[in-house]
Amino acid sequence: AQTVTQSQPEMSVQEAETVTLSCTYDTSENNYYLFWYKQPPSRQMILVIRQEAYKQQNATENRFSVNFQKAAKSFSLKISDSQLGDTAMYFCAFMKHGNAAGNKLTFGGGTRVLVKP
């Protein structure tokens, strides 16, 4: 079974600064996918970024980027130029490789990010 661990329950950052969220996972799989989801107070889980394990290049989406270290089973998220709208819970998640629908997504415990003006 896969496990996902987020060791930082809460982090705060000043507006326009950078914050990095950590995530580690445990798996015996070689091919898999990693995700970061954002859950603002509206409760809707929104996909922030996705990484394919067989790609060495780190994924980037605008101000969000990841540092994927496959050997260390680490998948951190960097939020650059933090904005007030980035205040939310952030969840790291793991999915085994496979094309079938119904592929399970396993989540970490989440990190609450507070962006201060």
Added chain:
Amino acid sequence: ETGVTQTPRHLVMGMTNKKSLKCEQHLGHNAMYWYKQSAKKPLELMFVYSLEERVENNSVPSRFSPECPNSSHLFLHLHTLQPEDSALYLCASSAESNYGYTFGSGTRLTVV
């Protein structure tokens, strides 16, 4: 609006009541999921439906009963719940790919 709609948004029910949560998606996805999100606990996968067939039941108590009549609709029927079942219930859907899920906004359930 992400394409996955959950109703109701809030629900308060007594322990002897019977109620249902509804989830609807029109994204053409063929898998749907129920997750439970409790305070201070990781999201717990409850049920997985693929092509309208249940493919996973994660040891969920029988007081939770899912139903997937077609690929666009998913229900969670609730009866004789306990106060510890109070939580946010999230529905999600996915296509036959590994691009992650699309989530609804959840139903905040309070059992009194």
